[in-house]
Amino acid sequence: xxxxxxxxxxxxxxxxxxxxxxxxxxxxxxxxxxxxxxxxxxxxxxxxxxxxxxxxxxxxxxxxxxxxxxxxxxxxxxxxxxxxxxxxxxxxxxxxxxxxxxxxxxxxxxxxxxxxxxxxxxxxxxxxxxxxxxxxxxxxxxxxxxxxxxxxxxxxxxxxxxxxxxxxxxxxxxxxxxxxxxxxxxxxxxxxxxxxxxxxxxxxxxxxxxxxxxxxxxxxxxxxxxxxxxxxxxxxxxxxxxxxxxxxxxxxxxxxxxxxxxxxxxxxxxxxxxxxxxxxxxxxxxxxxxxxxxxxxxxxxxxxxxxxxxxxxxxxxxxxxxxxxxxxxxxxxxxxxxxxxxxxxxxxxxxxxxxxxxxxxxxxxxxxxxxxxxxxxxxxxxxx
Amino acid sequence: xxxxxxxxxxxxxxxxxxxxxxxxxxxxxxxxxxxxxxxxxxxxxxxxxxxxxxxxxxxxxxxxxxxxxxxxxxxxxxxxxxxxxxxxxxxxxxxxxxxxxxxxxxxxxxxxxxxxxxxxxxxxxxxxxxxxxxxxxxxxxxxxxxxxxxxxxxxxxxxxxxxxxxxxxxxxxxxxxxxxxxxxxxxxxxxxxxxxxxxxxxxxxxxxxxxxxxxxxxxxxxxxxxxxxxxxxxxxxxxxxxxxxxxxxxxxxxxxxxxxxxxxxxxxxxxxxxxxxxxxxxxxxxxxxxxxxxxxxxxxxxxxxxxxxxxxxxxxxxxxxxxxxxxxxxxxxxxxxxxxxxxxxxxxxxxxxxxxxxxxxxxxxxxxxxxxxxxxxxxxxxxx
Numbered sequence: 001x002x003x004x005x006x007x008x009x010x011x012x013x014x015x016x017x018x019x020x021x022x023x024x025x026x027x028x029x030x031x032x033x034x035x036x037x038x039x040x041x042x043x044x045x046x047x048x049x050x051x052x053x054x055x056x057x058x059x060x061x062x063x064x065x066x067x068x069x070x071x072x073x074x075x076x077x078x079x080x081x082x083x084x085x086x087x088x089x090x091x092x093x094x095x096x097x098x099x100x101x102x103x104x105x106x107x108x109x110x111x112x113x114x115x116x117x118x119x120x121x122x123x124x125x126x127x128x129x130x131x132x133x134x135x136x137x138x139x140x141x142x143x144x145x146x147x148x149x150x151x152x153x154x155x156x157x158x159x160x161x162x163x164x165x166x167x168x169x170x171x172x173x174x175x176x177x178x179x180x181x182x183x184x185x186x187x188x189x190x191x192x193x194x195x196x197x198x199x200x201x202x203x204x205x206x207x208x209x210x211x212x213x214x215x216x217x218x219x220x221x222x223x224x225x226x227x228x229x230x231x232x233x234x235x236x237x238x239x240x241x242x243x244x245x246x247x248x249x250x251x252x253x254x255x256x257x258x259x260x261x262x263x264x265x266x267x268x269x270x271x272x273x274x275x276x277x278x279x280x281x282x283x284x285x286x287x288x289x290x291x292x293x294x295x296x297x298x299x300x301x302x303x304x305x306x307x308x309x310x311x312x313x314x315x316x317x318x319x320x321x322x323x324x325x326x327x328x329x330x331x332x333x334x335x336x337x338x339x340x341x342x343x344x345x346x347x348x349x350x351x352x353x354x355x356x357x358x359x360x361x362x363x364x365x366x367x368x369x370x371x372x373x374x375x376x377x378x379x380x381x382x383x384x
Numbered sequence: 385x386x387x388x389x390x391x392x393x394x395x396x397x398x399x400x401x402x403x404x405x406x407x408x409x410x411x412x413x414x415x416x417x418x419x420x421x422x423x424x425x426x427x428x429x430x431x432x433x434x435x436x437x438x439x440x441x442x443x444x445x446x447x448x449x450x451x452x453x454x455x456x457x458x459x460x461x462x463x464x465x466x467x468x469x470x471x472x473x474x475x476x477x478x479x480x481x482x483x484x485x486x487x488x489x490x491x492x493x494x495x496x497x498x499x500x501x502x503x504x505x506x507x508x509x510x511x512x513x514x515x516x517x518x519x520x521x522x523x524x525x526x527x528x529x530x531x532x533x534x535x536x537x538x539x540x541x542x543x544x545x546x547x548x549x550x551x552x553x554x555x556x557x558x559x560x561x562x563x564x565x566x567x568x569x570x571x572x573x574x575x576x577x578x579x580x581x582x583x584x585x586x587x588x589x590x591x592x593x594x595x596x597x598x599x600x601x602x603x604x605x606x607x608x609x610x611x612x613x614x615x616x617x618x619x620x621x622x623x624x625x626x627x628x629x630x631x632x633x634x635x636x637x638x639x640x641x642x643x644x645x646x647x648x649x650x651x652x653x654x655x656x657x658x659x660x661x662x663x664x665x666x667x668x669x670x671x672x673x674x675x676x677x678x679x680x681x682x683x684x685x686x687x688x689x690x691x692x693x694x695x696x697x698x699x700x701x702x703x704x705x706x707x708x709x710x711x712x713x714x715x716x717x718x719x720x721x722x723x724x725x726x727x728x729x730x731x732x733x734x735x736x737x738x739x740x741x742x743x744x745x746x747x748x749x750x751x752x753x754x755x756x757x758x759x760x761x762x763x764x765x766x767x768x
Contacts, residue, residue: 010452010767011473044706066707068394086707089395089649089663090727110726111652111661118726144705145652145661177705265473268495268529277495277529279473283742284766288671321528321561322428322738323450323470342494342502343474354706358667359742361765381745382668383394 006306006345006370011265012284014360015347016376017309018367020259021241022054028223028240029058037229040064040083040216042238045354047378048363049077051241064218064236068095073379075104083107083216085173085236087115087137087145093122097130107170107214111137111145116157123166133168134161135214140197141190143177149201155208162210171214171233172201176222180290184251187225194222199231221252242353245298246290255302260357261309261347262301263364264325266340275318275328276340280348282320286355298351303327306345307370317348390690390729390754395649396668398744399731400760401693402751404643405625406438412607412624413442421613424448424467424600426622429738431762432747433461435625448602448620452479457763459488467491467600469557469620471499471521471529477506481514491554491598495521495529500541507550517552518545519598524581525574527561533585539592546594555598555617556585560606564674568635571609578606583615605636626737629682630674639686644741645693645731646685647748648709650724659702659712660724664732666704670739682735687711690729691754701732 003009025041032039041055044066052063052074062081065071071082072095080103084096088108099106110119116134123132136157139146147153154172161169174194179187198215205212217229218236229235242260243253264280282300291298303315315335317325327346329335340346350356357363363376387393409425416423425439428450436447436458446465449455455466456479464487468480472492483490494503500518507516520541523530531537538556545553558578563571582599589596601613602620613619626644627637648664666684675682687699699719701709711730713719724730734740741747747760 007475009475010479011475012766086663087651087661089651091391091393091395091649095394112654112726114726115652122727139654142657144703144710145654145708147652148656265475267471267473268499268531270496270523270529272532273526277471279470282672282739286671287673287736287739288666289673319528324529326528342496342498343506352671355666355671359765381743382396 002375003364003372005372006263006366009263009364009372011263011345012280013263014357014363015261015263016363016365017259018365018373020257021051024241024243024257024259025054025058028237031224032235035223035226035229035235037232038234040234040236041241042066042236043070043074045238045241047357047380048376049074050376052077052079062234064238067382068092069382070379071099071104071106075099075102081105085109085216087111088119088134090118090122093126093132096132097126100130100132107133107135109135109137109173111139111147113153113157116160120160120164120167124164126166131166131168133170135171135173135216138172138174138197138201140174140194141176141178144175146174149197154201155204155210158205158210159208169210171212171216172198173214173216174198176217176219179219179221180250182250184225187221188227191222191226195229195232202231220247221250224252239353242357244353245302245349245351249291249294249296255311255349258349260353261304261349262356263306263345263347266342266344266346267324268342269337269340271337274332274335275326276335278317278325278327278346279323281322281324283322283359285317285320285325285348285350286352286359287320288352288355291351300325301348301350304347304349306347309347311349386759387748387756389756390647390750393647393748393756395647395729396664397647398741398747399645399647400747400749401643402749402757404641405435408625408627408641408643409438409442412621415608416619419607419610419613419619421616422618424618424620425625426450426620427454427458429622429625431741431764432760433458434760436461436463446618448622451766452476453766454763455483455488455490459483459486465489469493469600471495472503472518474502474506477510477516480516481510484514484516485512491517491519493519493521493557495523495531497537497541500544504544504548504551508548510550515550515552517554519555519557519600522556522558522581522585524558524578525560525562528559530558533581538585539588539594542589542594543592553594555596555600556582557598557600558582560601560603563603563605564634566634568609571605572611575606575610579613579616586615604631605634608636623737626741628737629686629733629735633675633678633680639695639733642733644737645688645733646740647690647729647731650726650728650730651708652726653721653724655721658716658719659710660719662701662709662711662730663707665707665709667706667743669701669704669709669732669734670736670743671704672736672739675735684709685732685734688731688733690731693731695733
């Protein structure tokens with residue numbers, strides 16, 4: 001039975017504002033269209049078939065996933081074009097092959113010559129004649145995974161993947177994760193550095209007689225702030241659907257764009273400490289502290305009115321235990337305790353939406369008010 | 385089908401070492417016996433009926449839970465004496481009452497006069513004649529929830545709970561969470577402060593003609609380092625079953641006692657950055673950074689040999705994205721890349737076991753080696 005209002009939910013609960021999600025999805029679709037690039041949304045953020053459907057309605061045909069469990073979940077829901085764009089571990093070859101045999105157009109990724117060798121060995125060890133499709137990640141800025149652009153490894157790895165009867169080489173990608181600490185102008189510069197590096201990598205591959213059909217690039221801020229994406233065949237973004245306090249802090253959205261929040265109950269008032277206790281703690285909010293050290297450090301999340309979702313001044317969750325959070329004003333201003341009787345509901349905006357959402361199996365979907373329209377399921381974890 | 389060895393698992397996976405859990409459980413049972421106090425283990429750490437059975441075999445008869453979902457899960461498994469020792473939100477009254485009607489000896493907690501009023505109102509609004517049993521939390525050190533010991537509220541709240549036909553007052557509790565930043569000697573001092581405060585609270589209640597059958601006190605380090613616990617009727621601890629890097633850092637255990645780890649695959653080697661990439665990131669390890677600023681800052685976890693579980697020098701996960709982690713040596717010493725081909729398995733010791741375990745639905749149980757003996761299920765989340 002779908003709860004009728006927020007007051008019918010058991011706290012903590014994950015709340016999603018449908019209009020905000022829809023607005024975020026439409027904006028990014030328009031942004032990608034303006035850049036002339038295909039948008040490949042990342043389903044690691046919503047992990048939900050209903051949101052995948054909203055993305056399809058906005059024009060998306062292919063998606064990214066961050067786990068094979070997501071790939072299995074979305075393929076079972078009828079989505080075929082899936083890019084598992086995390087460096088591939090060979091122990092996942094059988095699950096990947098099962099998806100391919102089942103009709104999924106699954107693309108995988110590895111990011112080194114060693115990785116390509118391991119991928120080929122794992123694919124060739126599979127029974128039958130399944131072909132696994134691989135891309136290679138380029139390390140442009142040292143942020144995380146990826147292979148160096150200089151040196152022979154890119155061409156050697158691509159050739160290995162192309163030559164094996166059990167694998168296919170489909171192109172290259174990079175991830176502008178380093179955009180997550182930058183101003184919009186710095187992000188635009190970083191994006192241009194990635195774009196040029198990818199173009200150079202593609203040219204090197206073509207000069208070596210290899211194909212490079214996919215040139216994939218991503219991160220929400222990088223695409224939002226890009227000056228141009230010429231030569232990029234697809235833009236990968238995820239967090240834009242929900243947005244969060246970190247994205248707001250780096251100028252990728254306004255706070256009012258944040259579509260995800262956690263509903264919590266006030267369980268105690270502690271005037272002597274100028275704080276409230278709520279029943280959402282480290283598990284319900286996540287221990288993500290990505291706003292730490294930013295201009296606006298939101299602790300573990302910003303406290304909002306439950307019905308409207310609007311921030312209540314500078315109230316934030318400043319400490320968490322496993323199942324409780326402490327709320328106070330960041331400025332030290334006295335709380336209006338009359339507003340928060342025991343049992344009062346509040347909503348908490350998250351630092352990092354992906355991390356917070358992962359603690360929940362469902363979204364309670366609202367639309368700007370306290371009425372719960374429906375409940376949408378998420379997938380979580382890595383294997384059944 | 386139970387995987388035969390670690391190599392048969394899909395990474396990331398949660399690994400539990402049975403002998404270490406058993407040793408940790410036995411030690412704390414002995415410690416509580418030496419202190420002459422009943423041990424009430426906290427099931428928020430394992431969330432697993434098999435580990436509850438190990439605790440029962442070591443003498444435990446009552447347990448703590450941190451959510452009503454845990455209470456429902458363990459009551460369905462035949463455990464009756466459960467203490468939901470987190471401040472109660474009135475919207476949970478119906479679920480609590482359903483457990484009581486089903487034969488569960490469930491004890492609840494609130495921590496203010498307001499909270500007691502809300503609890504009584506919620507209990508009296510229930511259909512039927514179910515009686516909800518409440519305790520009151522005392523705030524000894526300002527660490528988190530709890531009511532001030534001075535002033536009339538403690539007696540007023542206890543009397544309210546005792547007088548209502550729908551509630552019962554069962555005693556008091558405190559939580560020495562502030563022990564989590566202290567040396568063993570400081571923790572022993574803090575424990576003594578709590579013990580005396582609880583004794584004073586109990587005396588105040590008795591002088592006012594109220595009963596106070598339960599005097600409950602907890603935190604793993606507080607019980608480990610207590611000089612005495614005279615007057616305490618039960619010790620609440622949880623993390624001792626698994627232990628973690630934070631507990632090792634504050635002297636509550638040795639690293640070798642840590643029973644929980646995450647199995648991960650090496651997906652890339654990046655000699656130019658002196659680092660490895662693994663397929664365990666912020667979701668698989670949690671974003672908990674409780675070792676930050678401690679003598680030994682383990683990043684997001686310490687890297688160990690997969691089969692033996694022994695740390696590999698000072699290799700740690702120093703950065704995470706959602707589904708990948710970067711591994712390097714904390715000292716900057718060059719990695720032995722020959723040891724870590726793509727596909728190699730490693731195990732990661734967690735900063736905070738409760739937070740890491742919460743991302744998984746199962747434990748793969750080993751016993752000092754690479755053989756997987758069995759798989760144990762966990763409960764997670766807050767409501768079905």
